[in-house]
Structures are given as structure tokens and as C-alpha cells.
Amino acid sequence: MHRQPSLPTAGTERTRSGGAAPRAAAAEEVGAKRYYRIGEVSKLTGVKPHVLRYWESEFRWMSPAKSRSQQRLYRQRDIEVILLLKRLLHEERFTIAGARKRLREAGVAKALESPEPELDLGLEIDHTSRYRRIREELEAIKALL
Numbered sequence: 001m002h003r004q005p006s007l008p009t010a011g012t013e014r015t016r017s018g019g020a021a022p023r024a025a026a027a028e029e030v031g032a033k034r035y036y037r038i039g040e041v042s043k044l045t046g047v048k049p050h051v052l053r054y055w056e057s058e059f060r061w062m063s064p065a066k067s068r069s070q071q072r073l074y075r076q077r078d079i080e081v082i083l084l085l086k087r088l089l090h091e092e093r094f095t096i097a098g099a100r101k102r103l104r105e106a107g108v109a110k111a112l113e114s115p116e117p118e119l120d121l122g123l124e125i126d127h128t129s130r131y132r133r134i135r136e137e138l139e140a141i142k143a144l145l
Contacts, residue, residue, distance in 0.1 A: 038071070045082050
């Protein structure tokens with residue numbers, strides 16, 4: 001009787017030897033290649049391929065190059081834009097229209113290149129500093145009472 005190999009569990013992926021490796025190992029590969037296919041980008045970003053295709057239709061400037069066989073080829077910058085969109089839509093709870101408006105106002109390049117933790121978009125990159133700032137503000141309010 002032929003035994004089917006088990007599928008990787010959430011947070012893992014298969015290695016060549018058939019064992020499971022942490023997904024973090026895949027994340028370390030970002031930047032190692034020039035182009036990534038949609039399945040690889042999906043694993044690296046945690047965004048499903050059909051969602052990536054939908055975002056392409058909603059955000060016209062997000063259109064990866066295509067190979068001769070019409071497969072999407074994402075670059076490192078495309079992955080950074082996807083992670084920015086994911087943060088806007090999932091963590092900051094923007095609607096698609098709201099995210100489009102915010103990115104149009106600030107510009108995608110500015111949003112990606114800004115080293116500041118808080119952008120004009122009102123986004124927070126470093127949650128630790130955000131919580132520290134909130135705590136300081138609350139302590140200041142407490143001192144006033």
C-alpha cells in the first residue's frame with residue numbers, strides 16, 4: 001500500500017528531505033532571488049494568491065511583471081508594497097478605498113522609504129514605541145488629575 005506524504009502544518013513548509021521546516025526560514029530567503037512567483041510571495045507574506053490577484057485589480061500601480069508563460073514575477077519592492085497593503089488593510093483596518101486614498105496622498109514610494117516609525121499615513125511600524133508613547137501620555141494625564 002502506498003502511503004501519501006503528510007501535508008505541512010500551519011507555520012511550516014516541506015524541506016527537500018521531506019521534513020518540516022519553520023516558515024521563518026522561508027522569510028529569510030527574501031532578497032535572495034531577483035524574482036518570486038505568486039506562490040512564493042503568498043508564503044512569504046501570508047497573503048493568499050487570489051487576494052494578491054484581486055489587489056492587482058484594485059491597485060492599478062501594483063502589477064508585477066509577467067514571464068513569457070504569463071506567470072506573475074514579483075520583485076523585492078513588490079513584496080514590500082504587498083506587506084504595506086497587508087498592514088493597512090488587516091492591522092490598521094482600512095477599507096480598500098481608504099487604503100488607496102492614503103497611499104495616493106502620501107505616495108507609495110514615500111510610505112515604503114520612510115524610516116520613521118510613524119508616517120503621514122498615521123501608521124505605526126514599531127508597536128513597542130507606540131505603546132511606550134501611549135503609556136507616557138496616560139502617565140501625563142494621570143499626573144494632571
